[in-house]
Amino acid sequence: MTGSLRVVLADDDSLIRAAIGMILRSADGIDLVAQVADGRAAVETVVRERPDVALLDIQMPVMDGLAALREIRRAAPAVRVVVLTTFGQDEYVAQALDAGAAGFLLKESAAEELAYAIRAAADGNAYLSPKITRQLLDRLPATTVRPDRDLALVEGLSAREREVLVLLAQGLSNAEIAQRLFVSEGTVKTHVYRVFTKVGCENRVQAAMIAQRAGLLGG
Incomplete structure (x- = not known):
């Protein structure tokens, strides 16, 4: 991408807003381009400013981050939305993803x-904090588990x-996948696009959840 990435930050904790x-x-x-303290203000600001990326806290007053995410979508x-979280909020993060x-x-x-x-999100990819990625995937709430559906989806893949x-x-990033498989990055991008299309997901995070629920990632 060229030019500066425009970002809106929403968090009700003033210290966190200042630090980030x-x-x-x-x-x-x-x-x-803007910092706001509640979910409703986040939605209004994103709709007005049309940033590349919005950073949303999950727990905010007036409108929580999950509701704000749905409104923004x-x-x-x-606008790409990255959720800000802390340890112990897995159930909220799974819903957000x-x-x-x-x-x-x-x-x-x-x-x-x-x-x-932020750059990964703006480029159309997704970023999962490595410290809690496995923790999240291993604790997917029962309401999000659809093994039969997801297994059928992945069976349609080559x-x-x-x-x-x-x-x-x-x-892994596209470049890392290319290195692992000894193919070009362009080839990986094509494969990723086909995967997304076939399993009906919008980003890598949703794809990861499908892979987990289908049993592709092991225990």
Whole structure:
């Protein structure tokens, strides 16, 4: 992508907003266009500003992050949403990812990780904080488990597409998958697009959840 990535940050904790805001303002190629303290303000600001990425806390007043995410997905579907979370909020994160979030990030993440997550989301990929990815996938709420449906979806993939699905579910980037499979990055992008189309998902996070529920990631 060219130019600065425009970001809206929503968190009701003023200290967290200040800390993350400082990181974003110092990051190359990122423009923090607004900071708000509740979900309703987040939706209104995103609809008005049309940023590339919105960072949303889950637990906020007026409208929580999950409701704000759904509103943003309806009103501004081109805006990528990354959910901010803390340990112990797995049930909320799973719901957010199922609703179309582009990923999730720990609030205490390092500056480099925060910037990377934003850039990944803006590029159409998704970022899962490696510290809690496995924890999340291993604790998917019973209401989101649809093994028969998801197994049928992955059975429609070719052997190579299934291999790509497993690798992207493990958090590998396109470049890393290409290196692992000894193919070009362009070939990987084609495989990823076909995987998304066949299993009916919008991003890598949803694909990872399908892979997990279908039993492709093991125990």
